[in-house]
Amino acid sequence: MGQQVPIVDYLVLDDGAPHLVAHQCESCGALYFDRRNACAKCGKTSFGTKALSDHGTVRSYTIVHRAAPNIAVPYVSAIVGLDGGGVVKTNIVNVDPDPDHVQLNMPVRMTTFVAGMDDDGTEAVAFGFEPEESA
Amino acid sequence: MADNVWIIGAAMTKFGRYPDKDVVDLASDAALDAMADADAGIHDMNVMAVGSQFEMFTLGQQIQKQIGQTGIPVYNVSNACATGASAVRTVIMAIKAGEADMGLAIGAEQMGKAGLLGNAGKQRDKKNVFEPSGRYGGVMPVEGVLGTGIMPGVFAQAGMEYAAEHDGVGFEQFAKIAEKNHMHSSLNPLAQYQKVFSLDEIMNAPMQAYPNTLLMCCPTGDGAAAVVLVSESKLKTLDPDVRKRAVKVSASVMTSDPWVESGQVQPDVNTLTRMAADQAYEQSGVDPQDLDLVELHDCFATAELVHYDNLRLCEPGGAGAFIDSGGPMRDGKIPVNVSGGLISKGHPIGATGAANIYEVATHLRGEAGDRQVEGAKVGMTHVIGLGSACSVHILEKQAV
Known part of the structure; x- marks a missing residue:
């Protein structure tokens, strides 16, 4: 069993339960998943970090049927507004990928899954969101 | 107060697929048609702007070699799907600034059958070892894993x-x-x-x-469009048949x-x-x-x-x-x-x-x-x- 690494650096796996973290502007509170040279909202240059909620609601979604090679279709892509601030793009997982099962404004919670393995056996762990009412 | 700007010539090629032409041909066809429509020629133009998203290397100068090299300023602009409008606006700004009284704006693209556009991620080469890179510290392509960007x-x-x-x-x-x-x-x-x-x-x-x-x-495809613009004071000196068909940029x-x-x-x-x-x-x-x-x-x-x-x-x-x-x-x-x-x-x-x-x-x-x-x-x-x-x-x- 190899080690695990997060697929992106804003997913934290080694500090309690898996969660998302954002750079936060110390002046205006704007949140960024990537590093910024200055805040795009207010222009200031000091940033801290903020742990984000693993619960949110689906603001929008699409069901992708035609994708890049090696991506299994159909899958659900969504924009999720997180409780307490922050908006994330994610797959909706553990749901039938059709409009009868994916609902706008549906409550969802974060989960993690293994998305790939490199040639040394290291696993990349990704995050997804699943409907709150699923098991 | 800056002068008003008017359109006196406009043209476009049919949009479609042109395997036997290049983007310079398409742009030149639209440009020559727009100038003919304006009853004007390349020597009447004081400024030119050319928009293309995928032809980044001085396309405007390549077009000038087909439609006339007169030494006027040419601006090559790129602004994603707003590229053509950016070319038109560049000429409008030059006229409003008083640097030119007549100019040519061209938008052109040759895409062929490009397929899906977006950030599908790069294929990695040879031995694959996860190393965080980029502004998100990614270790592998995230398209289709963390939602879609296509x-x-x-x-x-x-x-x-x-x-x-x-x-x-x-x-x-x-x-x-x-x-x-x-x-x-x-x-x-x-x-x-x-x-x-x-x-x-x-x-x-x-x-x-x-x-x-x-x-x-929308499909991908090939095509070009061109517009000839003038200042209002210049327009007043032009032939009545040109003035009659002029359209104001309000x-x-x-x-x-x-x-x-x-x-x-x-x-x-x-x-x-x-x-x-x-x-x-x-x-x-x-x-x-x-x-x-x-x-x-x-x-x-x-x-x-x-x-x-x-x-x-x-x-x-x-x-x-x-x-x-x-x-x-x-x-x-x-x-x-x-x-x-x-x-x-x-x-x-x-x-x-x-x-x-x-x-x-x-x-x-x-x-x-x-x-x-x-x-x-x-x-x-x-x-x-x-x-x-x-x-x-x-x-x-x-x-x-």
């Missing part, structure tokens, strides 16, 4: 966000938009496709990214996207469009109800719907009711995309923003043939390039 899905999400916030908007409303634009294109000989499809055929076409089926997505606006919370994960196509529209109405003194036709950026059916609201063509929140009532049909309250729109006229990226201006100017001149909107006096063009850039123009038929 265009049909991105714009599907833009439309579905509107559906989440407003009643009466769903798959059928989006599909009706594609039905309308395909029907409109059947009257436009310059459109890439001219085929009518039923609502049923559109909704049952292969799904790309729900709710966008294949017939609700508003010319460009915006980029201001910060919004969700902007880092989903492009916000709404805020900058609303800003551009409001500035254009303010500049021109035109009200939305005055518009006789609108050419807006329907790269996907889901995009057209949200822009009914963003451009103030319908009641706030009423975009679904607007398409359901036939408001944007060619015989409706405000005809939208009577050219067939990007969905069926085509979308050679750099050409699109100039071709929209050609389309509206042609209607205002009463020269649009079978697709003519009768008695059109005022029209709007809108394009948006993701990233984002938005350009809105309001054109009017007036006596000078």
Whole structure:
């Protein structure tokens, strides 16, 4: 069993339960998943970090049927507004990928899954969101 | 006070696929036709701007070698899907600044069959070892793993966000938009496709990214469009036959996207469009109800719907009711995309923003043939390039 690494650096796996973290502007509170040279909202240059909620609601979604090679279709892509601030793009997982099962404004919670393995056996762990009412 | 700017020549190639021509040929065809339409020649031009998204190496100078090298300033511009409009606006700004009294703007693109556009991620080579890289510290491509960034899905999400916030908007409303634009294109000989499809055929076409089926997505393609612009003082010295067909640029606006919370994960196509529209109405003194036709950026059916609201063509929140009532049909309250729109006229990226201006100017001149909107006096063009850039123009038929 190899080690695990997060697929992106804003997913934290080694500090309690898996969660998302954002750079936060110390002046205006704007949140960024990537590093910024200055805040795009207010222009200031000091940033801290903020742990984000693993619960949110689906603001929008699409069901992708035609994708890049090696991506299994159909899958659900969504924009999720997180409780307490922050908006994330994610797959909706553990749901039938059709409009009868994916609902706008549906409550969802974060989960993690293994998305790939490199040639040394290291696993990349990704995050997804699943409907709150699923098991 | 800066001089007003007028259009005296406009032309476009048919959009489609041109395996036997290159982008310089397409641009030159449109440029020569636009200058002939203006009863002008290359020696009358004091400035030139050329837009292309994929031809980055001094395309304007390559075109000059085909249509005339006169030593005038040429600007090569790129602004995603707002590239063509950016070229037009560059010439307008040069005229308003008093640096030129007549200029040529060209938008051109040769895409071929490009397939899906977006950030699909790179294939890795040889031994694959996870190493964080880039601004997100990614170890592998995230497309399809952390949502989608490919265009049909991105714009599907833009439309579905509107559906989440407003009643009466769903798959059928989006599909009706594609039905309308395909029907409109059947009257436009310059459109890439001219085929009518039923609502049923559109909704049952292969799904790309729900709710966008294949017939609700614009094609890739090749084409060019060109516009000749003059200052009002110069226009007054020109031949009466040129003055008679001149179209006034009553508003010319460009915006980029201001910060919004969700902007880092989903492009916000709404805020900058609303800003551009409001500035254009303010500049021109035109009200939305005055518009006789609108050419807006329907790269996907889901995009057209949200822009009914963003451009103030319908009641706030009423975009679904607007398409359901036939408001944007060619015989409706405000005809939208009577050219067939990007969905069926085509979308050679750099050409699109100039071709929209050609389309509206042609209607205002009463020269649009079978697709003519009768008695059109005022029209709007809108394009948006993701990233984002938005350009809105309001054109009017007036006596000078």
